[in-house]
């Protein structure tokens with residue numbers, strides 16, 4: 001078989017929002033049981049993976065604005081390198097890869113940037129190394145590297161899967177219908193938050209009474225119908241109280257969204273990014289202008305999908 005040493009794959013690695021995130025309890029392994037409605041948005045990193053000859057290493061070149069690449073590792077601890085190393089170990093091959101990663105998604109934001117990069121690396125790596133593996137196998141490998149990675153593998157491999165209800169510790173992914181183009185405004189404050197630190201600050205009181213209504217299911221129904229007003233009423237994030245305890249300045253971001261007349265807003269994942277839903281793109285853009293004037297953080301008007 002001829003070696004396609006120059007085979008290259010270029011993929012977008014989108015950010016996500018947690019439109020609803022409910023914690024159901026703490027597991028014996030320290031992780032939390034959750035259910036969450038996740039959806040990608042129009043903010044994305046770009047990954048270019050080129051197959052290299054057998055015996056070559058996996059190398060990474062990081063591109064992007066300094067405020068976006070600061071703190072992102074370029075060595076073997078980068079999730080892209082870890083994903084490709086896992087893939088070639090699983091496939092028992094020694095082909096190399098050179099990767100160019102352009103960061104646009106801020107880190108420590110709850111937007112899943114690193115997880116999405118890892119997922120894109122798995123999909124691109126399987127392609128350039130001509131493994132021919134099904135999506136499910138890549139999701140399983142991704143799930144060993146991070147709870148959010150299986151969602152992104154599904155979303156990147158098939159754009160119809162860009163919204164999903166996730167369960168377990170996040171690795172059980174059930175795609176759900178979504179209507180393209182729902183406007184959102186995302187604010188990334190200057191400070192970031194570590195996922196482990198936020199989960200570590202979580203208390204059972206933060207999610208007491210969750211046994212009742214399944215808000216994640218309600219949110220999924222609202223997203224499927226494209227009904228932003230209904231979606232705004234189903235927003236919930238059980239990690240928000242812990243994030244606010246760690247970073248009280250998040251209250252300022254919440255108040256800024258209130259001042260913009262936004263009907264539904266909350267933290268994404270473990271933060272520190274915060275988002276609001278809007279009925280039209282022009283209203284989202286107007287709100288983004290007001291939020292920029294309030295200097296709460298990097299602000300972007302975009303859409304779900």
Ligand SMILES: C[C@@](CO)(OP(=O)(O)O)[C@H](O)COP(=O)(O)OP(=O)(O)OC[C@H]1O[C@@H](n2ccc(N)nc2=O)[C@H](O)[C@@H]1O
Pocket residue numbers: 018021030031032033034036109110111112115145146147148149168169170195196199200268269270271
């Ligand atoms: C909070 C969420 C919501 O989508 O995303 P982010 O805010 O990180 O984007 C996820 O649950 C984050 O998933 P991910 O970022 O993949 O985290 P992992 O690497 O698997 O875990 C990091 C740490 O978070 C805690 N953790 C994570 C997932 C989970 N269900 N329970 C946990 O308690 C554990 O302490 C773990 O050591």
Ligand SMILES: Nc1ncnc2c1ncn2[C@@H]1O[C@H](COP(=O)(O)OP(=O)(O)O)[C@@H](O)[C@H]1O
Pocket residue numbers: 071072073077078079080106107108109110111112113114115117118193194195269270271
């Ligand atoms: N490709 C990557 N992009 C961003 N961060 C990465 C990457 N690989 C490893 N990391 C590390 O993982 C951490 C979490 O990734 P990040 O994208 O910030 O996730 P989230 O914002 O969802 O918590 C980062 O703070 C960084 O130290």
